[in-house]
Amino acid sequence: MRALAEMLSAGDVTSVELVQHYLDQIQSTDQDIKAFLHVDREGALQAAQAADERRKAGTPLSPWDGIPIAVKDNICTVGMPTTCASRMLKDYYSPFDAEVVTRIKGAGLPILGKTNLDEFAMGSSTEYSAYQITHNPHDLTRVPGGSSGGSAAAVAAGLCPWGLGTDTGGSIRQPAAFCGVVGLKPTFGRVSRWGLVALASSMDQIGPMGRTVEDVEILFSLIAGYDQRDSTSCPDSGYEFGNESLGTLAGIRLGIPEEFFGEGLSPEVAARVREAVRRMEDLGAEVRPISLPHSAYSIDTYLTLVTAEASSNLARYDGVRYGLRVEADDAVSMFKQTRTKGFGPEVKRRIMLGTYVLTASHHAAYYEQARRVRTLITQDVESAFEEVDVVVTPTTPSTAFRIGEKQDPLQMYLSDSYTAIANLAGIPALTLPCGKDKLGLPIGIQLMADHFREDVLFWVGRMLERSLKEADSSGRI
Amino acid sequence: MGEYKIRIGLEIHVELATKTKIFCGCAAAFGAPPNSLCCPTCLGLPGSLPVLNRAAVEFGVRAALALNCTVNLYSEFARKNYFYPDLPKAFQITQHDKPLAVNGKVQYYLEDQPVETVITRLHLEEEAGKSIHSGDSIVGSEYTSVDYNRAGIPLIEIVTAPDITSPAQAKAFLEQLRLILQYAQVSDCKMENGSLRCDANISLHGESGQNGEKVEIKNLNSFRALERALAYEAKRQAKILEQGGVILPETRTWDERAQKTVRMRLKAGAPDYRYFPEPDLPPLELDEAWVEEIRAALPELPLAREERYRSALGLTAYDAGVLVRAPHLAQVFEETVALGHEPQLVANWVTGEYARFARQGSTVSGKVLGELLELIAEGAISASQGKTVLEEMFTNGVSPREFVAAKGLTVIADREVLQSMVEEVLQNHQELVKRYLEGEERLLGFFVGQVMQATKGQAEPRLVNKLLVKALTEGRNWQPREE
Ligand SMILES: [Zn+2]
Helix, strand or coil: CHHHHHHHHHCCCCHHHHHHHHHHHHHHHHHHHCCEEEECHHHHHHHHHHHHHHHHHCCCCCCCCCCCEEEECCECCCCCECCCCCHHHCCCECCCCCHHHHHHHHCCCCEEEEECCCHHHCCCCCCCCCCCCCCECCECCECCCCCCHHHHHHHHCCCCCEEEEEECCCCCHHHHHHHCCEEEECCCCCECCCCECCCCCCCCEEEEEECCHHHHHHHHHHHECCCCCCCCCCCCCCCCCCCCCCCCCCCCEEEEEHHHHCCCCCHHHHHHHHHHHHHHHHCCCEEEEECCHHHHHHHHHHHHHHHHHHHHHHHHCCCCCCCCCCCCCCHHHHHHHHHHHHCCHHHHHHHHHHHHHHCCCCCHHHHHHHHHHHHHHHHHHHHHHHHCCEEEEECCCCCCCECCCCCCHHHHHHHHCCCHHHHHHCCCEEEEEEEECCCCCEEEEEEEECCCCHHHHHHHHHHHHHHHHHHHHCCCC | CCCEEEEEEEEEEEECCCCECCCCCCECCCCCCCCCCCCHHHHCCCCCCCCCCHHHHHHHHHHHHHCCCEECCEECCEEEECCCCCCCCCEEEECCCCCCEEEEEEEEEECCEEEEEEEEEEEEEECCCEEEECCCCCCCCCCEEEECCCCCCEEEEEEECCCECCHHHHHHHHHHHHHHHHHCCCCCCCHHHCCEEEEEEEEEEECCCCCCCCEEEEEECCHHHHHHHHHHHHHHHHHHHHCCCCCCCEEEEEECCCCEEEEEEEHHHCCCCCCEECCCCCCEECCHHHHHHHHHCCCCCHHHHHHHHHHCCCCCHHHHHHHHHCHHHHHHHHHHHHCCCCHHHHHHHHHHHHHHHHCCCCCCCHHHHHHHHHHHHHCCCCHHHHHHHHHHHHHHCCCHHHHHHHHCCCCECCHHHHHHHHHHHHHHCHHHHHHHHCCCCCHHHHHHHHHHHHCCCCECHHHHHHHHHHHHHHHHHCCCCCC
């Protein structure tokens, strides 16, 4: 991205040319990938033209002024639909921009369009979109992961230089891993949720996705920061990009939780991740085995809490004020028929599960219990960070699966086995590619750090990335 | 029905008089065009988030302190989930197991006896919008219109212990509660606008153990409705119990037209609200010093004021009660007394003539009333002239001193002038004088009236009185003067 910024700055390329390039790519390739739900040709070109004029006048909004971006379609944008890939919000136009959209517009980034997702971000394959299935650019018969599968596939296929995703239990990291790109789930409270259509408010975070750790770091620096409209936003959340010193990993303590390398993990994934750990060790990092004893319960805990919060967050889609309305004889029938028609099966499944776990007679056994386990998991993580700086795990148990392969919802939920813990504990987590399996499908490695220590993740991530690249060009991978 | 003890508990909702709503910056106002005071947050649009209004917390704390509650320095917001068109998010942000305040009490009088009611809890929540059905209810209406201006106005919910023992006490309690909240300046508490709403629950307990379940009554839109509905319900339940019947836990509604309660639903079918902590709002943690600041700034409350009026200012119990129950009168009373006027005299004016004129809607400040009392005290005008001037002050907003000067009002206190008028009046009514002298003493009032009339009310009445009595007694053998 720095190269692009320099070219723009030098006048070697214009923002209009850049945007046109990506629009052409979308035009020629996206019929196969199906990453975009909406492409805003005119809007993006207009924004690019404005960026070029600012460059000419010597008043760019930021070093990245004019570099376009794609935005996941559960993030509100004025002038474009925000559908959450649901029939419920077909043709819904938000009257306001999400805070992150205000911020990227403020940095001069033209928005190419809105990317596909599992309906209301509920899913791990982007197959649950009400409109289209997104395909993995590395193998079109396979899923890109989800729910931010549209943004991941678009970045991987070169349809945009970077994109925004959202992550509630792994929805940035899992598709990034499947598509061979870099993605960050920031610390809860560091990126404003104003304008993010809620799935589970206590875990949702918007995050950057890109081709390199540096690109993700740059985009993170644009979107992070306190926002008074989000009561869970933390003061002093801003992040300054510009950390040049690469040096070594001396002094970095890596924790390897054995719980994440057990049953259910593909041997190929395990091998690549362990190899990456050895590389980091070679760069000077100290490697320690650690234990996160309650992590085995993270997926059940996550599912209980996410469905509970989702059942409440999605109750507002009742046909009264906006979105789909199925006319009926009375209001109650209208609610029922609107929700029956507007929501897909996975959304209904989660709403029913969430309603069940909150019902008075089950509240204590499920919801309260899950809250208690969440506290235990958070304590595990906190004590781990007393011993180590970064916890290293695979991002996913396997590489991208085939479209239609996972029919059992429980199997699908297990895709988030390694990622949900960061959402439960509110800590930042980065995924970056660390090789491929024998089918040529990307494998991701996940780095987790303590609250607000994204800087450590970027440092370690960049070092590992460079080491892998050098090895790749010397033919060792 | 005498053998049953009645237990009544009340659940009261009060709209707080903050300038803006509880979770967004929209104006919290009554009477604006439908849906003109709304934003993404109070409409519950996708992607919107709540931000707690500090003023709403302050008002809530003030209310809690005025009701002698313990304010919890740590409380939590929760979601109460249910579907209704006027509930934009399909959940209400409220407080559930960790409310803002607990353990309060209200002291008040019932037929001059001091009584007390325990406040179990007080919590903050948001108001819903307003549904207007084309038919009687949402079920079966052809259409329903919704106004979201009200959605998000801050509310406090106050729950009492079931220690109220009669419908009359329930009414007295609610009146006192309203007064306290008005004094604490947290709400205008207008039942007619819905800024004060009350649900009641009532159960009957017989000596031999034939207890009835708790029945909840909704739609109590006035103090009278509260009292009547409870009285109706107590009678209805007693009759069922006497006949060996069973009272089921249920929710009933007060039918104002039919003057009776009607079943809405049995509690067995009550909705499950699926409460859970509101993840979009952090717990509400209050600074103890801030709470103490609010406590210190709490205005004088009704009970303390009534006590002060009676003991320190020496007002009659009746006047003290009237003033305390009418805060706008009490304010004028205070202002006027502060200028140095004698409290009971001011109270007479304020609860009498002043209150009568004030009923028409306009007001006169204590400063201006003080000016009038000064004129009377100086003897510049008589008290009866004062009443005329006060009326002018209310209807035309005149300044008393300027008005008196402009109209040339003065008190005729000239003994000689009045003496001749007195004599003239007696001269003209010799027959009545005779009757007076024979013992019909109430005729004195008539003579005074005649003199006052003759002077267009400008005579100093006490002097007229004195001169008349003197003239009449001296003239027990009074003879008409020779022409
Ligand atoms: Zn609003």
